[in-house]
Amino acid sequence: MGEMNPVKGMRDYLGEDMRLLRRIEGTFLGTAALYGYQEIETPILESVDLFRRGAGEGTDIVRKEMYELLDKGGRPLALRPELTAGIMRAIMSEKLHSLPDMPLRLCYFGPAFRYERPQLGRLREFHQFGVEAVGADSPALDAETIALLMTGFRLLGFQDLRLLVNSLGDKESRDRYRAALRDYYRPHLERMCEDCKERFRLNPLRMLDCKVMGDQELAKGAPSLQDYLGEESRKRFEETLRILDSLGIPYEIDQGLVRGLDYYSETVFEVHLLSPSGKDYGALGGGGHYGGLLKELGGPDLPGVGFAIGAERVLALMKELGLGEEEGREVEVAVLPVGEEALPYAQEASYLVRGMGYSAETPLRAGKLSAQFRRAERKGARVALILGEEEMKGRKARLKDMESEEQEDVPLERLQERLDQIFGEEEEEDGHEE
Numbered sequence: 001m002g003e004m005n006p007v008k009g010m011r012d013y014l015g016e017d018m019r020l021l022r023r024i025e026g027t028f029l030g031t032a033a034l035y036g037y038q039e040i041e042t043p044i045l046e047s048v049d050l051f052r053r054g055a056g057e058g059t060d061i062v063r064k065e066m067y068e069l070l071d072k073g074g075r076p077l078a079l080r081p082e083l084t085a086g087i088m089r090a091i092m093s094e095k096l097h098s099l100p101d102m103p104l105r106l107c108y109f110g111p112a113f114r115y116e117r118p119q120l121g122r123l124r125e126f127h128q129f130g131v132e133a134v135g136a137d138s139p140a141l142d143a144e145t146i147a148l149l150m151t152g153f154r155l156l157g158f159q160d161l162r163l164l165v166n167s168l169g170d171k172e173s174r175d176r177y178r179a180a181l182r183d184y185y186r187p188h189l190e191r192m193c194e195d196c197k198e199r200f201r202l203n204p205l206r207m208l209d210c211k212v213m214g215d216q217e218l219a220k221g222a223p224s225l226q227d228y229l230g231e232e233s234r235k236r237f238e239e240t241l242r243i244l245d246s247l248g249i250p251y252e253i254d255q256g257l258v259r260g261l262d263y264y265s266e267t268v269f270e271v272h273l274l275s276p277s278g279k280d281y282g283a284l285g286g287g288g289h290y291g292g293l294l295k296e297l298g299g300p301d302l303p304g305v306g307f308a309i310g311a312e313r314v315l316a317l318m319k320e321l322g323l324g325e326e327e328g329r330e331v332e333v334a335v336l337p338v339g340e341e342a343l344p345y346a347q348e349a350s351y352l353v354r355g356m357g358y359s360a361e362t363p364l365r366a367g368k369l370s371a372q373f374r375r376a377e378r379k380g381a382r383v384a385l386i387l388g389e390e391e392m393k394g395r396k397a398r399l400k401d402m403e404s405e406e407q408e409d410v411p412l413e414r415l416q417e418r419l420d421q422i423f424g425e426e427e428e429e430d431g432h433e434e
């Protein structure tokens with residue numbers, strides 16, 4: 001039966017989870033629109049080379065976690081492990097960098113793939129929402145991006161997110177700091193994990209991120225990046241924090257926050273939330289400012305800032321926090337034929353109701369009316385249209401409001417008006433509850 005299951009680390013979406021995934025997508029894309037972002041969709045497959053140059057040759061996601069394949073023409077392709085590189089590629093392909101109004105503000109939602117060990121909060125296919133603001137370099141833009149992220153979570157119903165921020169400084173700051181880290185780690189290197197030995201060579205910043213116990217202890221005594229920040233970088237970071245303060249967005253400065261990808265510089269950030277049951281799904285999302293990413297990929301030298309959020313982790317937390325609960329009508333209007341003769345009329349009425357913009361359901365066979373009503377209730381229908389011979393002859397419907405239990409006769413030509421009234425009031429009531 002193995003083949004009947006999804007590929008390891010991947011999953012199906014349906015029912016409640018599908019609804020939540022769509023809600024997360026819709027809420028974040030909607031939030032991005034509030035901040036003036038345009039949605040972009042890029043291919044899931046890109047050249048391997050794009051990710052090597054984008055995320056960085058030395059990063060885990062490129063070295064170990066990429067799904068790579070050769071197409072029938074022998075081209076080395078990869079399932080995207082993240083979406084930023086593809087968007088940078090699209091900016092160049094579509095020449096978006098020559099548009100007059102900078103920064104470009106782009107947002108996306110879609111699947112990403114990483115060959116990781118599946119565990120809590122970690123899948124091999126997952127979904128990311130994210131934004132990229134490209135073509136301007138400003139602490140105000142960094143802060144605005146963080147604000148967008150916080151607004152999105154707020155609109156989903158989250159309250160106590162932990163926002164961690166740090167500054168990686170400019171290239172010179174980081175070079176000075178890397179040298180200091182190498183000096184610090186060199187005498188201990190022999191005892192450290194294999195990954196850290198590799199990181200020592202490629203990018204010692206990432207040694208601070210190591211999850212191995214002994215290495216974590218060592219990281220605590222490591223020199224602090226803040227002491228190596230240049231004057232410009234320090235000012236820029238302070239300005240970002242000042243804006244966050246003025247917006248009333250709480251944050252914690254986390255000097256160990258370095259993020260996994262090579263292209264970040266200056267301000268970086270992550271959002272975390274411990275679940276009520278104490279589960280740690282890992283970071284919900286993170287991002288930061290990047291300097292040379294587009295240039296690295298062969299494009300113009302435009303800086304940017306962006307972040308990505310993992311929808312699956314958000315989804316798991318929403319369920320634990322009870323944020324996604326919704327009465328949700330599976331059907332708005334139940335169309336109930338009285339006897340087989342009324343079936344064609346019921347089918348016609350359903351067709352008309354759907355054309356009015358309301359979901360409708362009618363049975364394939366006219367069973368007992370009491371059973372039809374029970375089904376209508378289970379499906380959460382607000383309105384039932386009871387259609388018998390008399391209604392058919394008079395081109396009307398017996399309309400029952402399932403909430404007030406009141407009944408009335410409504411001619412078909414007045415049905416739209418009546419449904420709009422009932423569902424319009426319902427929407428208003430919902431609005432007032434919030």
Ligand code: AMP
Pocket residue numbers: 082114116121122123124125126127128260282283284285286308309310311312313
């Ligand atoms: P990253 O670019 O690695 O920081 O990823 C951004 C966000 O995507 C993370 O904060 C997670 O929420 C999510 N994410 C990354 N990898 C996975 C994964 N393997 N499974 C589920 N979500 C992930």
